[in-house]
Structure formats: C-alpha cells, structure tokens
C-alpha cells in the first residue's frame with residue numbers, strides 16, 4: 436500500500452544540461468513530481484552542470500522552461516556549479532580519513548584490466564593507482580591530464596537497500612566496481628561526490644530517478660556512510676527506450692519537448708502520452724500534470740522499459 440501523506444517528504448528533479456529535455460527525462464520527472472506532490476511533499480530542482488565537456492550552453496535554462504510549460508513546479512532551486520565549496524569540503528574530509536586517491540588510468544586502461552567481460556558503463560577497477568601518488572598535482576604532472584579521485588572501497592563491503600520500485604538490491608562493491616571514481620576535478624566537483632553531498636544538504640528523503648542508476652547506488656551509499664550522511668530512500672523507475680531497446684536518443688526521432696511545443700502540440704498531449712504509459716490515462720487522452728495527482732500510483736507503472744514506437748511518433752504528429 437502506498438503512503439497517504441508525508442509532509443516531511445523531500446524529492447528532487449536533477450536534470451543535466453547535456454542536451455534538450457526529451458520524453459525520457461520527462462517521464463522520470465513526471466513520476467518524481469507526482470510522487471512528491473501526491474504525498475504533500477516538497478521538491479528541490481537541482482541543475483547538475485558539472486559535466487563540462489558535455490554540458491551545452493543554454494540547455495539548463497531551456498530545460499527549466501520546458502518543464503514549466505509542461506506544468507512542473509518546485510520549491511527550491513540550486514545549481515551545482517555554484518556549490519563547489521561544499522564538494523571540496525567533503526573531499527578534504529575523505530582525504531583526511533585516507534579514503535581517496537588520485538588515479539591516472541584512462542578508460543582504455545581500465546577496460547584492459549577487466550578480468551571478465553563487462554557490459555554497460557560500470558567497469559571494475561582493480562586499484563592500480565592505490566598508493567601511487569602523494570597528491571593530485573603529482574598525478575597530474577605524471578599523466579598530463581586531469582586525474583580522477585577514486586574512493587578506497589573496503590574489501591568485501593556489501594551494500595543492500597530496498598528500492599521502493601525495483602525491490603531489494605544487493606551489491607558487493609569491492610567485487611563489482613572496486614574503487615569507484617568520485618570526480619575528475621582537483622577539488623571534487625564531479626557527479627558522484629556532488630550527488631551524495633547535495634542529496635544530504637538539501638534534505639532529500641527519497642530519490643526518484645531512472646533505473647540506469649540502480650547499479651551506481653550502492654557506491655553512493657558507501658560514500659554517504661564515509662561522510663557520515665544519511666541514506667535517502669530510493670525509487671528507480673524504468674527508462675524510456677526506442678524500438679531497438681536502447682535508451683531514447685536522437686536516432687529514435689525527435690522527442691524533444693521543445694519540438695512538440697514548437698509544432699503546436701499541447702502540453703496536455705505530451706503528459707497524456709506519458710501518463711498512458713504509466714497506466715494513469717486512456718489512449719490518446721490529453722491530461723494536465725496536476726490533474727494526474729488523484730490518479731497517481733507507483734503500482735500501475737510497468738516494470739519493463741517504456742518503448743517509444745514509430746506508431747507513437749505518428750500519433751504525436753496527429754495530436755492537435
């Protein structure tokens with residue numbers, strides 16, 4: 436049974452400004468927004484703009500505009516690039532405790548070091564650079580490019596959590612990931628360290644996000660423990676994929692929110708389409724985000740990814 440009301444609930448929307456907002460991002464945000472609001476909770480908007488080579492100028496502002504157009508709102512707004520001091524303080528604490536070290540291995544080096552074939556983005560790191568450099572600067576001088584900070588994972592450390600949507604997750608981080616990367620920045624401004632610092636600093640009680648991050652969560656929990664921070668609840672929901680089963684991308688056609696808007700499609704049609712995929716709307720029914728509040732339930736969301744088919748793209752063209 437789902438909770439009725441939880442005024443202490445704090446959720447978050449955490450877009451990365453690496454490209455335009457598309458159906459895939461919106462579906463996850465829709466679930467996160469409805470989950471928080473249906474419980475009477477608060478929502479934090481956090482722009483995750485620390486990924487410099489991939490971040491696109493103007494994408495952050497455009498994503499917020501798209502979300503407002505779709506009917507989203509939030510109570511607080513943060514930008515990670517303005518919060519680097521906090522990440523640096525966390526890194527200093529980890530360094531003082533001897534829990535991090537700089538690593539100069541390239542992705543290629545790490546791939547070559549795999550003892551078994553690994554699929555996906557998560558690679559096992561065997562600790563090649565443990566104890567190799569005294570400082571980040573020394574590592575930089577050695578390799579000539581920015582080293583990454585890695586977390587020293589204790590041997591045999593297993594992390595388990597009960598995901599609100601995905602169920603029980605258990606992972607032995609020292610065996611599956613090894614010493615995982617925190618940030619490719621001298622002062623710790625990178626996704627993994629920032630997400631952990633910010634979820635705690637912003638008082639986030641539940642993280643609703645795409646299930647591509649399930650396997651990254653045990654590492655984040657280890658980091659929370661090392662920093663003495665609380666662990667929020669997690670709710671990982673299935674991604675939107677193309678007919679080929681791969682995560683929604685440009686090759687699957689134009690599913691950018693801005694493209695729908697510019698072609699005169701109503702926001703209710705976009706939300707209706709995604710609500711239908713979660714079992715909250717009839718086929719082709721336009722519906723406003725807010726009007727989904729009484730219909731919201733995690734229980735009707737299919738556990739398999741939502742496949743955007745060509746049929747769906749064709750229907751989009753017909754939406755008034």
Ligand code: GLU
Pocket residue numbers: 449450451483630643644645648
């Ligand atoms: N900013 C990340 C993304 O857009 C989400 C990270 C998270 O939810 O922890 O994929």
